[in-house]
Amino acid sequence: ISSESQQDIDNVAALVSKLPTRHGWLLQSFVLYKNYWITPLILQSIMRIQTSFKPRHDDIILASNPKCGTTWMKALAFTITNRSRYELGTSNHPLLSRHPQELIPFVEVRHDTNGDLINYLDTLPSPRLLATHMPLSMFPESISGSRIVYVCREPKDAFVSLWNFANKTTGKEHNIDLESGLDMFIQGFSPYGPFWEHCLEYWRQSISSPDRILFLKYEDMMSEPVKHVIMLAMFLGVPFSAKEEEDGVPEDVVRLCSFEKLSNLHANQSGEAFRTHNMGFDKSAFFRKGVVGDWVNHMSEEMGRKIDCIMEEKLRGSGLVL
Numbered sequence: 233i234s235s236e237s238q239q240d241i242d243n244v245a246a247l248v249s250k251l252p253t254r255h256g257w258l259l260q261s262f263v264l265y266k267n268y269w270i271t272p273l274i275l276q277s278i279m280r281i282q283t284s285f286k287p288r289h290d291d292i293i294l295a296s297n298p299k300c301g302t303t304w305m306k307a308l309a310f311t312i313t314n315r316s317r318y319e320l321g322t323s324n325h326p327l328l329s330r331h332p333q334e335l336i337p338f339v340e341v342r343h344d345t346n347g348d349l350i351n352y353l354d355t356l357p358s359p360r361l362l363a364t365h366m367p368l369s370m371f372p373e374s375i376s377g378s379r380i381v382y383v384c385r386e387p388k389d390a391f392v393s394l395w396n397f398a399n400k401t402t403g404k405e406h407n408i409d410l411e412s413g414l415d416m417f418i419q420g421f422s423p424y425g426p427f428w429e430h431c432l433e434y435w436r437q438s439i440s441s442p443d444r445i446l447f448l449k450y451e452d453m454m455s456e457p458v459k460h461v462i463m464l465a466m467f468l469g470v471p472f473s474a475k476e477e478e479d480g481v482p483e484d485v486v487r488l489c490s491f492e493k494l495s496n497l498h499a500n501q502s503g504e505a506f507r508t509h510n511m512g513f514d515k516s517a518f519f520r521k522g523v524v525g526d527w528v529n530h531m532s533e534e535m536g537r538k539i540d541c542i543m544e545e546k547l548r549g550s551g552l553v554l
């Protein structure tokens with residue numbers, strides 16, 4: 233009964249035909265819906281979620297702009313919340329054999345293999361860990377009670393990561409050059425962009441509802457991972473006991489979820505993490521370098537300044553510095 237009707241699909245198609253459209257990323261068309269660039273297929277899912285998603289009081293949502301540390305956050309949140317079921321150090325820990333993207337689904341990304349999106353989300357056991365790239369303003373009212381962890385990233389690094397990822401996914405013949413990618417990015421045209429609006433919405437909400445939204449930065453997590461893992465466990469309602477801290481469990485979580493460890497696992501090196509609407513996303517594409525400041529190896533100072541300028545302008549007065 234809850235599956236998508238032809239009427240729903242027609243309604244979205246009618247809406248899409250009236251929206252501004254652009255091409256440039258991932259061989260997809262993007263439409264500007266409520267001030268964000270998303271694909272018509274994501275829009276279709278979002279409409280569906282708005283009406284049919286059944287939230288649970290213990291849902292946890294991991295939110296981010298693409299390429300800001302989603303995979304890492306998925307690994308950390310999974311490991312922390314499941315540590316009594318899957319002890320760290322055991323050889324059958326799911327992270328050793330499955331990609332973090334497979335362990336936590338995106339709310340709005342329908343996988344080709346999962347059938348109907350809402351029915352699939354309904355089958356997941358509680359407490360559900362869900363991920364999203366949706367801007368906060370597109371969440372259905374019904375999710376407004378869930379706890380959210382948002383991870384953001386320094387925008388020059390995020391852009392370089394996006395550009396590499398997009399080119400890797402579409403293949404050489406469709407590669408976009410760095411200049412064109414940069415132009416699109418600073419115009420606010422990136423998947424789920426404008427990048428800054430996405431960050432700002434979550435930032436503002438994290439200030440007014442700190443118990444509900446934990447706002448984290450990739451760079452801070454990189455420089456003090458243990459501290460952040462402890463903070464994350466607390467926020468997720470599963471704090472480490474004194475004994476666990478004494479035994480170095482937070483450090484073990486950091487090690488298991490590190491770029492080094494995950495990117496070297498056979499399970500994360502070949503095949504697709506998921507496939508959505510006939511576009512496959514390689515497991516290895518989610519692990520590139522995993523360092524802070526890699527933008528300097530791709531962009532000139534001048535290009536970097538373009539991103540700095542737009543960010544400064546857009547974030548001014550918000551208290552958020554990226």
Ligand code: A3P
Nearest residue numbers: 299300301302303304393490491519520521522
């Ligand atoms: P780079 O392209 O800069 O290397 P997302 O998961 O949101 O798609 O983000 C991908 C970025 O996070 C990539 O950045 C990727 O290498 C990095 N990443 C993936 N796993 C990581 C981990 N365990 N620790 C730190 N960074 C990680």
